[in-house]
Amino acid sequence: MTLTAERYDTELHRNVGVFERTDFPADSAHEQVTFFQDPATGLKAIIAIHDTTLGPALGGTRYYPYADEAAALKDVLRLSRGMTYKSAIAGVDLGGGKAVIIGDPATGKSEALLEAYARFVQTLGGRYITAGDVGTNSDDLDVMGRATDYVVGCNTAAGGSGDSAPMTALGVFHGMRAAAQAKWGSPSLAGRTVGVEGAGKVGYQLIKLLLADGASVVATDVNAAALERVARDYREVTIAPAVIDRAVDVYAPCAMGATLTGESVAAITAEVICGAANNQLADTAVEHDLADRGIIWVPDYVANGGGLIQVAGERLGTSTKDVRTQVEKIFATVVQILDVAKREGILAGAAADAVAETRLAAAR
Template sequence: MQIFDYMKKYDYEQLIFCQDKESGLKGIIAIHDTTLGPALGGTRMWTYDSEEAAIEDALRLARGMTYKNAAAGLNLGGGKTVLIGDPSKDKNEEMFRAFGRYIQGLNGRYITAEDVGTTVADMDIIHEETDYVTGISPAFGSSGNPSPVTAYGVYRGMKAAAKDAFGSDSLEGKVIAVQGVGNVAYNLCKHLHEEGAKLIVTDINKKAVAKAVEQFGAKAVEPHEIYSSSCDIFAPCALGAVINDESIKQIKAKVIAGAANNQLKDQRHGDMIHELGIVYAPDYVINAGGVINVADELYGYNRERAMKRVEGIYDNISKVIEIAKRDKIPTYKAADRMAEERIEKMRRSRSQFLQNGHHILSRR
């Protein structure tokens, strides 16, 4: 991998390697873009096959966070950390404290949070060394479990997509097939049930399915049957890459709107569902509730204020649909365009500020 060529191609700002011999820390912080503000993105711990695979993952995820934060209307850039190691046996306090000192040394350019393989407890240890961390314990003034907030954002975004597909944003009487009934999806089902939607659910966890059947009167189907279920809206809330050659042939829904990350197996699948006239709510726009929620911690967490911002996911999805129609492109491309337009506007206004010599005055 030619690292500088890759960084130049997607215009990354910085790649930082963090090593601590005593604790076994092997970390990579990737900062993609700080035009809108400090880079925010979680810390992932994973057993990578190679150092190159870890670098590539950090870079790819950091760029994804730039788009996610920009599209969510946050004044934050994109970054990500990957720690090389097995989260079940390689963690120790010294590792996270050493990592916290590296973050502190960046002086606010990068703010971290939990991700795959890391927990609230790990963030609390990082917090011993730096304030540039979110998703810490509620005892420290954090927002706690983000799942209900993410679910509320998905619910709001789904209503916006429904308005475009059906002419009304009411979900009453709509048949919604929910793939996966984890924490986020369970809370989503609750909102849908309260509005009078009819639910079809599936999950490999039979207990989770039974709970949804009992509490929301949902109809249970086998995992492979969810795609071909007769429904108005398909909500992927489990694995990624579920919109693929096989599933597209079976999907009967007019809308795809769910909480899962990286729903399109490939970009061409976004083109395929667009050609079929299916309204797709791009995943990183609709599932941004969690990041909006933790970002509020940077101002001293206020749940009411955070929920108000999460409510705005309705407008964000509406805007993506508007751009898709304006530019005659699929919604997955429109989401990127919305994020890029916001970053570009800020970049122009900042350069204007610098040209006027204000930066000289501000240094005095």
């Protein structure tokens, strides 16, 4: 049965369900949404399978202290739809899916909980394949691998391809270079100042690439330990309480999504926005606001496809060299999208969607 997303309400007591939502496009039907819980370990999880036209749904498991189940559901539905488009535009034979575990990974995560979650993944029979995301890492995936066959991104010692953060950061870097070429006529970021919001797994790797290219970096994160690591390893990086409204050339959101709102866009000085965070736009109208101000935004699901390309390659036995080559092609993909947007007078988001939807339509 198809799950249509036609209405959403954050007030759970009003009993507004997933079949009656209005905060999703009419064509954003999900194939399957499954809720799991395991009282013994405290596990509460949701797995959303958006589309399996191109192959089994693959997407990371996000472990996050959502305010309530409604917030978790909204996030997993948006993220899973994004994975469908990410797979399509990355050229991999995978569908779109995502999972969330509700809770604080700093206090609630345990091997027993991860194994219980993995057993639930196993019950889906391969329709959903999990990987890492915010709040989960390769060590966690190793634990999940004890109870499910459908996990990628484990450590190399456990037979996986390891942490996908470096490849995700590499894709963002090349997407940023393509945007820089469109805006300033050169793909080099030397002499540019980049504000990196989120200095965790991907943000840390992105900072490394930016510094090597000659950029200046301003970094922020809500996690003090992440900032301490950056300050220790990269003394030339400026640590700031925020970067979105700072005087930078490029804003790189690499933490949670929805930081681009009507209000925040008004305060942005950056001329290019390209980062690893998913669902960066609070709503689609925000991209119009960015375009009105002449700001180039690289659609997030295009820029952050490097990790997906890596784990897709893991399933096929693709060499590390070939995976890297495919990730570097994100540069050409972004160039194509920005060229189409300029030529046809449409937004970059619409241009990217058209490329993804053409592949999906052909497969159907």
